[in-house]
Amino acid sequence: MNIGLGRFLTFFIENFLEVTEKMSGKSKICLAVPYLSGQGGTETILTTVSQLLINDYDVTILFADGVGDVDWPAQLPEQVKTVMVSHSNKITRLLKIGAFVLKSNFDAYIALSTSLIFLFSAFRKLALKKYHLISWIHYSIYHEQTVNPKFLKLADYHLAISSGIQREIEQLGINPETIFLVYNCVPRQTEIKYQFQPKMAEFIYLGRVTFEGQKNVKLLLDSLAGLKSDWHLTVFGDGADLKHCQNYAEKLEISDQISWNGFVKHPWRQVNKATALLLASNYEGFPMVVLEAMSFGLPVVTMNCPTGPSDIVKNDQNGYLVPLGSIGAYTQALEQVSQHSFDVSDVQESIGAFYLASYTKRMTMTLSKILRKEPR
DSSP states (O other): OOHHHHHHHHHHHHHHHHHHHHHHSOEEEEEEEOOBOSSSHHHHHHHHHHHHHTTTEEEEEEETTOBSSTTGGGGSOTTSEEEEOOOSSHHHHHHHHHHHHHHOOOSEEEESSHHHHHHHHHHHHHTTOOOEEEEOOOSOTTTOTTOOHHHHTTSSEEEESSHHHHHHHHHTTOOGGGEEEOOOOBOOOOSOOBOOOTTSEEEEEESOOOSSTTTOHHHHHHHHHTOOSOEEEEEEOOOTTHHHHHHHHHHTTOGGGEEEOOOOSSGGGGOOSBSEEEEOOSOOSSOHHHHHHHHTTOOEEEEOOSSSHHHHOOBTTTEEEEOTTOHHHHHHHHHHHHHOOOOHHHHHHTTGGGBHHHHHHHHHHHHHHHHTSOOO
16 A cells, blocks of 8 residues: 555544544533523523433533522433532632633533623633534513523524514524524423303413413403403412512402412412413413413413414414503403313314424424524
């Protein structure tokens, strides 16, 4: 064999094997999350996504400001590494996060808040690190006070959980080619929670109880007060405004028609047969509770708020979208959902794009495309 050719083949084989060995190892991803209560929709999707990612990636979750429910991280897959940073002193907290970045060697950081995007962008420059910085924001960008839109421009790529958030990111002047619409996901359910009961509608509210603000329970109560047909509402949720909402229900003289159950760890287990799930939010990201309801065959009445509901709800098929802020239109939708018999299979199949199989394909293809690119 020609000596030059032999050397070339030796060099090629040695380097090919080295590259193959690197490729066979899993890419390392860190999900960086802000403070979480341990009880919301973001926690649900974080648990689900980490379960999906461990098949192809080495996954770490950095809790950058602690969690409310300290038992919740134990529900994560055991293959997922967790790092807890919680300190009342902001400087100490920043130093701990900085030290974490310095000693780590992740291929990508996926940040769930704009403040964390800012931090990981700064640490990347200061530590001369190379990694992909990906945003994964779970609220409407222009309506949530904790979101700073200008920090989004510091991220290399963006995972949008709704078409509304996708549009909001584009409106910032960010290159659309760096934005990937992935939505959220929910498991398929075999149990059915829906029952057509026109004589007595049984409504469900599941979520944080705020009088106005994001969840806008006040409008929900106002709309129910105008309903002429018989109804009952069961509320699963807690919040600082709970007593305020209860007092307001008494003022409207509808308190006898409402059951306030407070926070329940597994609320769907307590739902037997219902007419519809109700949501009156002023803004969302991509409301998981809507997907959960429909996976059980339960239609939803929701405000057409930014962002998320319009991606999910189809009038007369799986519920009703109501113009934002309209009490009269919401009351009318309650009448409609009470008197309309929904096809359970139609409701369940209407969210086919959001079940795990479709979501897994979307998310893995997106991350694979991003990680093939050269990091900054």
